[in-house]
Amino acid sequence: MTHVVTETCIKCKYTDCVDVCPVDCFHEGPNMLVIDPDECIDCAVCIPECPVNAIYAEEDMPPEQKEFLKLNAELAKAWPVITDKKDGPPDADDWKEVKEKRQYLER
Amino acid sequence: MTDANPFDQRSRYEALMEVVRGRMTTREFDPGYVVPEDHYALILEAARHAPSGANAQPWHYIVVTEPDLKRTIADYFVDESRRRAKLKMKFPTPNYRGLETAPGFVVVVADFRWTRAFPVLMDGSELDRLYHENAERILLQSVAASTMSAHLAAAALGYQVWWVTAIGQANAQAALKPLLGIPEDLSVIDIFLFGPPAKPPYKRWKKTLPQIMAFNRFDAANYMSLAEIDQWIAEKRHHVMYRDESRVD
Numbered sequence: 001m002t003h004v005v006t007e008t009c010i011k012c013k014y015t016d017c018v019d020v021c022p023v024d025c026f027h028e029g030p031n032m033l034v035i036d037p038d039e040c041i042d043c044a045v046c047i048p049e050c051p052v053n054a055i056y057a058e059e060d061m062p063p064e065q066k067e068f069l070k071l072n073a074e075l076a077k078a079w080p081v082i083t084d085k086k087d088g089p090p091d092a093d094d095w096k097e098v099k100e101k102r103q104y105l106e107r
Numbered sequence: 108m109t110d111a112n113p114f115d116q117r118s119r120y121e122a123l124m125e126v127v128r129g130r131m132t133t134r135e136f137d138p139g140y141v142v143p144e145d146h147y148a149l150i151l152e153a154a155r156h157a158p159s160g161a162n163a164q165p166w167h168y169i170v171v172t173e174p175d176l177k178r179t180i181a182d183y184f185v186d187e188s189r190r191r192a193k194l195k196m197k198f199p200t201p202n203y204r205g206l207e208t209a210p211g212f213v214v215v216v217a218d219f220r221w222t223r224a225f226p227v228l229m230d231g232s233e234l235d236r237l238y239h240e241n242a243e244r245i246l247l248q249s250v251a252a253s254t255m256s257a258h259l260a261a262a263a264l265g266y267q268v269w270w271v272t273a274i275g276q277a278n279a280q281a282a283l284k285p286l287l288g289i290p291e292d293l294s295v296i297d298i299f300l301f302g303p304p305a306k307p308p309y310k311r312w313k314k315t316l317p318q319i320m321a322f323n324r325f326d327a328a329n330y331m332s333l334a335e336i337d338q339w340i341a342e343k344r345h346h347v348m349y350r351d352e353s354r355v356d
Contacts, residue, residue: 001306020192022199023345041349044202045192 001058002037003046004072006065007102008054009033011095012088017046017055019085028082029075030106031089036076037069052096067102075107130262131310134269135205136302142210146264150301151213153260159249160242165221166250168257168299169287171212176286180214180298181206183282184271199345203271209300211266213257216289217250217296219243247296254297261301267308271298309351 005017010032017033018026025039026046035055047055056062058069095101110116147170154168171177184203191198206212222242228235258268274283274295283295318329331339346355 019195020189022192022197039345041199041345042202043188043192043200044204045189045200048189 001042002040002069002072003035003042003044004037004056004058004061004065004069005032005034006054006056006061006068007100008052009050010101010105011098012052012054012092014051014088014092015082015085016049016051018082020045020049021083024081024083025076026082027076027079029079032075032105033082034072034075034079037073038076071105078107126259126263128310130258131267131308132269133267133304133306133308134201135305136208136210136267136300137305138208138210140210140303142302146211147213149264150211150257150260154253154257157249157253157256159252160245161221161224163221163224163246163249164253165218165246166253167216167218167293169214169216169289171214171287174207177207177209177212179286180212180283183279187276187279199348201348205269206271206298206300208302208305209269210302211261211300213299213301214283214287214295215250215254215297215299217246217294218292219246219294220292222246250296254299257299258301261299265303266301267304269298269300271300274298312347312350312352312355 005026013028013032015026015028015033018024018028022043022045023039023041025036025041026033027036042057044057047053047057056065061069089095110118151168151170154166155164157164159165171180181203184206188200188203191200222239222245223229225238225242225245227238227242254270258270261268274280274297280295283289284291284293287295289295317326320326321329343355
């Protein structure tokens with residue numbers, strides 16, 4: 001079991017979640033965060049912090065987001081750990097409501 | 108193997124150890140399970156027989172069966188874990204939502220006024236303060252002994268358990284005591300949860316016997332410096348709390 005960052009995070013990357021993570025399991029990519037499933041302890045503290053509700057417990061993930069389970073595991077290995085909140089992209093608010101944006105994921 | 112020697116009853120010992128080894132923390136239970144009414148008495152009968160300072164037995168157990176009450180108590184802990192996270196406490200907090208899934212839900216109450224039954228002076232002096240500090244330890248150990256007996260009784264019946272500690276803060280007392288009708292001068296000290304686990308339980312890493320045991324003198328090899336402890340906290344703590352022992356190192 002783990003928690004998973006899903007599509008909604010792409011191009012928003014508000015990073016509120018990293019401030020509360022007790023085990024520093026968030027990793028930062030160019031325009032999205034992911035969770036390292038080997039480090040996540042399923043405390044769920046990050047879920048309500050996300051302004052765009054991008055984080056789910058693995059078992060609660062919407063079916064169309066399932067591919068992000070694998071993506072989180074894969075990208076966490078490649079991207080550096082992020083432990084402190086920072087400013088999101090300047091146009092983050094413009095992307096909050098956009099539903100389909102996996103094509104914009106930068107690696 | 109024979110149990111003829113009254114002080115070498117290995118089969119009795121093994122039966123106990125099977126319970127002791129099999130007691131594993133679980134933090135999400137099967138919420139649909141209903142605890143048979145007599146199980147509460149079977150489990151708390153074990154708590155009743157624990158040793159205590161001055162035989163004061165300064166404990167009370169409140170069995171919570173109302174789902175709304177369980178949920179309200181869980182809400183308090185979820186909120187508290189968020190507060191701690193925002194303070195950047197970095198403690199690997201469990202998901203306290205799991206509290207409300209526990210079929211067996213027992214609030215452990217301690218009566219700290221019983222410290223006066225232990226070796227204290229009761230004259231308000233500095234020496235009395237030191238004796239009172241020690242008396243609090245006596246009381247805490249007494250309640251822990253009783254609580255552990257209950258945990259083992261639950262484990263003996265086949266349940267898994269969760270010992271929720273760290274309820275000492277004033278805001279926890281203020282939040283929980285009125286809900287449960289606990290008199291102002293008593294304290295909620297633990298919550299003891301039991302039931303069938305929602306997922307297979309896993310055995311946590313335990314120190315080896317040589318790491319904790321010595322004869323006649325402390326084994327200096329087992330002394331950890333503060334720097335070593337801090338390193339352990341940073342690197343191992345969340346693994347030993349949330350992983351099977353085979354996946355710790």
